[in-house]
Amino acid sequence: MKKIYLETHGCTFNKADTNIMTKILQEQGYEIVDNLEDCDVIILNTCYVKLPTEQKMITKIDKIKKNYPDKKLIVGGCMVEVDSQRLNKFAGDNCWIGPHKVDKIDYVVKKALNDEVVHEYGKTNIIKAGANIKSNNEFIHILQICEGCNGSCRFCCTRVARGALVSYPIDAIVEEAKEAVENGARELQITAQDTACFGLDSGESFADLLNRVAAIDGDFRIRVGMMHPKSLKNNLDGVIDAFKNNEKIYNFIHLPIQTGSDKVLTEMNRLHTLDEYYDILNKFKSEIPSLSFATDIIVGYPTETEEDFIQTLDLIDDIKPDIIHISKYMHRPGAESTKLKEIDHKTMKDRSHRVNDLKDKVMLEDNKSYVGLKCRVLVIDEGSSGGYVGYTDSYKNVIIKEEVELGTFVDVEIIEANRTYLLARLIE
DSSP states (O other): OOEEEEEEOSOHHHHHHHHHHHHHHHHTTOEEESOGGGOSEEEEEEOOSSHHHHHHHHHHHHHHHHHOTTSEEEEEEHHHHHOHHHHHHHHTTSEEEOGGGGGGHHHHHHHHHTTOOOEEOSOOOOOOTTOOOOOSSTTEEEEEOEESBSOOOTTOOHHHHHOBOEEOOHHHHHHHHHHHHHTTOOEEEEEOSOGGGTTTTTSOOHHHHHHHHHTSSSSOEEEEOOOOHHHHTTSHHHHHHHHHHOTTBOSEEEOOOBOSOHHHHHHHTOSOOHHHHHHHHHHHHHHOTTOEEEEEEEEOOTTOOHHHHHHHHHHHHHHOOSEEEEEEOOOOTTOGGGGSOOOOHHHHHHHHHHHHHHHHHHHHHHHHTTTTOEEEEEEEEEOBTBSEEEEETTOOEEEEOSOOOTTOEEEEEEEEEOSSOEEEEEOO
16 A cells, blocks of 8 residues: 655645545545655645745655655645646656645656656536535544636735635535534534635625534534635624624634725725725624724835835724734736846844734724633644643634643633733643
8 A cells, every 4th residue: 555645834725725635645545644755655735925925835845756756746735736847856756736636646656656757737517515524633524615816916926826716615615514524513603715706706695605514513612714804894794693693603803904095905906995905894793892804015016115114004993803914025927027126135124023013902992802701712733732622612822731622612811911822721
């Protein structure tokens, strides 16, 4: 029996793609191992969203080829679609599999084991709903609802990799979710490049999807992945009602803004304004007072002036997100903004330090407001430094030091706040 090792980098959607490949390979009789020392074939599912990640992927491929020359390497993921020309220079003699061809993994593995080189990539309308298995954490199931997007942000290469929007049928998604819950999943992670654009190509409704998944019998929670404001603004009331009327949905949204400047939003082609962003966020908060939210910020977009950057700092200080993802702008293959001149390194470094200092301050202050609160927590994992990891109904990350059973709900009191998590004790 041939042994396969799969390694995944990047987003939740990419992890689900690996799960699909894992399921197919297991059904074909391959043994999946968690140590590349023991395998015959290495499948590297790559991410390519940022320049540091790109460099990490290239280093990883070079290291595998150097240290394991006798093992078959298959390169998968977004790198294959975004930068096949570059990939060909240092891994052209290896097999590839793009994110739209994960259903061909058995074929690619057979070719690799037979010392043949095939490059399977290119866009398809593959429906991935129903093809996934649970992740390495038996209590979490990633629920892919659509692939691609209908946006055209000028800084992004993900659309190059994932293509135009393809929404999966609601019935197939609900059936997969139902099976996952029956098999013990306690958290369903609804994921896409933009969850809020679900159904814009098929005529189905994102709010209807949320309601139907939440109606499944069982004691579990639903985490809704990133929603682009330009997609959400036209379906806002229905989505808010779905959150408000279904206690199984975490009171948490990921709503990226990228910049606090209307001018830069236009130059990024984000297709929404600051006022529209505020309107979405304020409506959510007014209807769901316990809401927590994450946002994304890009520092140093080529057209960003010091005044634009100050507006971004003011925005963060005003809306005070629970979680802030900061990225320094860097050109990406296929992105329209690569035609622009990057700002100088010194200015980028200065702005990055300033926004990160504010991020630390805002996130810590927010978490301190939870100290002393009593809440119910779903425990889904063991902590990397001890204890157990759980999430409140507002998806606040909680560490519990006492021993608890994974996959259960427990009552806790928050006793300490850190920037990225809360420390809690069990309430007897």
